[in-house]
Amino acid sequence: MKKVQLEHAEALESGLVDIGRAMQASGVSAKMIRHYEEIGLLGNVARTAANYRIYSAQHVHVLRFIKRARTLGFSMEEIRELLGLWQDRRRSSASVRKIATHHIDELQAKIAELQGMLGTLQQLVHCCAGDHRPDCPILDDLAEYEPAHDAI
Amino acid sequence: MKKVQLEHAEALESGLVDIGRAMQASGVSAKMIRHYEEIGLLGNVARTAANYRIYSAQHVHVLRFIKRARTLGFSMEEIRELLGLWQDRRRSSASVRKIATHHIDELQAKIAELQGMLGTLQQLVHCCAGDHRPDCPILDDLAEYEPAHDAI
DNA sequence: GGTCGACCTTACTACCGTGGGAAGGTCAAG
DNA sequence: CTTGACCTTCCCACGGTAGTAAGGTCGACC
Numbered sequence: 001m002k003k004v005q006l007e008h009a010e011a012l013e014s015g016l017v018d019i020g021r022a023m024q025a026s027g028v029s030a031k032m033i034r035h036y037e038e039i040g041l042l043g044n045v046a047r048t049a050a051n052y053r054i055y056s057a058q059h060v061h062v063l064r065f066i067k068r069a070r071t072l073g074f075s076m077e078e079i080r081e082l083l084g085l086w087q088d089r090r091r092s093s094a095s096v097r098k099i100a101t102h103h104i105d106e107l108q109a110k111i112a113e114l115q116g117m118l119g120t121l122q123q124l125v126h127c128c129a130g131d132h133r134p135d136c137p138i139l140d141d142l143a144e145y146e147p148a149h150d151a152i
Numbered sequence: 153m154k155k156v157q158l159e160h161a162e163a164l165e166s167g168l169v170d171i172g173r174a175m176q177a178s179g180v181s182a183k184m185i186r187h188y189e190e191i192g193l194l195g196n197v198a199r200t201a202a203n204y205r206i207y208s209a210q211h212v213h214v215l216r217f218i219k220r221a222r223t224l225g226f227s228m229e230e231i232r233e234l235l236g237l238w239q240d241r242r243r244s245s246a247s248v249r250k251i252a253t254h255h256i257d258e259l260q261a262k263i264a265e266l267q268g269m270l271g272t273l274q275q276l277v278h279c280c281a282g283d284h285r286p287d288c289p290i291l292d293d294l295a296e297y298e299p300a301h302d303a304i
Numbered sequence: 305g306g307t308c309g310a311c312c313t314t315a316c317t318a319c320c321g322t323g324g325g326a327a328g329g330t331c332a333a334g
Numbered sequence: 335c336t337t338g339a340c341c342t343t344c345c346c347a348c349g350g351t352a353g354t355a356a357g358g359t360c361g362a363c364c
Binding site: 027061064065068069071072073082085086088089090091092093094096097098100101103104107108110111114115117118120121122124125128129130131132133134135136138139141142143145147 | 179213216217220221223224225234237238241242243244245246248249250252253255256259260262263266267269270272273274276277280281282283284285286287288290291293294295297299
Binding site: 031070 | 320321322323324329330331332
């Protein structure tokens with residue numbers, strides 16, 4: 001097992017890319033690429049003799065996978081699982097679907113929460129004159145709101 | 153200007169409360185009450201001779217204000233501004249309304265973003281068999297998605 | 305008095321994902 | 335040889351909350 005250390009120019013000619021190109025190709029910042037490596041999402045990343053990171057096409061593919069998953073709001077932990085399933089040929093689509101539906105539930109809960117806030121605020125803003133006078137139902141709500149005491 | 157240091161029992165008799173009671177009365181954890189003091193939202197907080205924090209009814213009122221504002225999703229910076237306006241008798245309701253409408257815009261943007269994620273995910277989940285087989289449109293999307301190249 | 309449990313204090317750590325910046329090494333082109 | 339773009343590592347920040355550790359203090363009870 002010889003460890004072959006490529007020079008920078010050499011590496012780029014063999015279809016490998018440096019972090020700048022990986023960044024362009026994936027849309028993930030260099031900062032985050034290093035971070036994803038550090039938390040173990042990229043596996044082994046080669047280095048040139050000068051210690052520069054060198055990425056294979058597969059690495060870039062993983063980065064684009066992560067980027068897309070982040071865009072869909074998956075957490076890093078979920079992404080870790082999804083990557084594992086992606087690379088496992090014996091996975092079941094059910095296991096992927098389970099993660100996705102769980103994430104859908106979270107999204108729906110979050111949306112409901114935000115819509116609750118939004119509704120209340122819209123009501124308050126609607127009632128607020130919004131002029132030079134100090135009287136303000138918004139502040140009144142914040143100052144005087146009493147939580148419903150459902151609990152004993 | 154004598155600095156009168158009250159004893160614990162003495163203080164509680166004068167309508168002042170310790171952090172535990174402030175926590176119960178406001179719904180804000182002791183941890184966060186100290187934090188809010190540290191970042192300057194509570195002003196001067198008195199201490200007993202034994203260095204325990206002692207809160208006035210006004211302090212508790214501020215804490216409930218903060219609690220309610222957090223429930224509506226305002227950021228700490230926005231809450232700082234709202235508190236300032238609340239305590240300013242010459243405020244205009246327009247200035248409060250402005251903060252609130254800005255927050256409404258943020259909420260709407262966030263909701264739209266989450267709904268975008270949700271829609272895409274629901275579509276993908278809908279297309280996924282979710283059985284023992286490995287074929288999975290969800291993973292396919294994550295792995296092969298190409299961002300639209302609107303930019304040059 | 306002594307002791308117990310509940311409460312308080314400060315100070316540090318972590319979470320999540322991202323960005324900023326310092327201080328230094330390396331590349332390729334002029 | 336210099337320049338400027340790029341790379342390296344390392345540390346810090348955000349926002350808001352929670353956890354933990356090590357210690358001081360309260361009231362109540364024996």
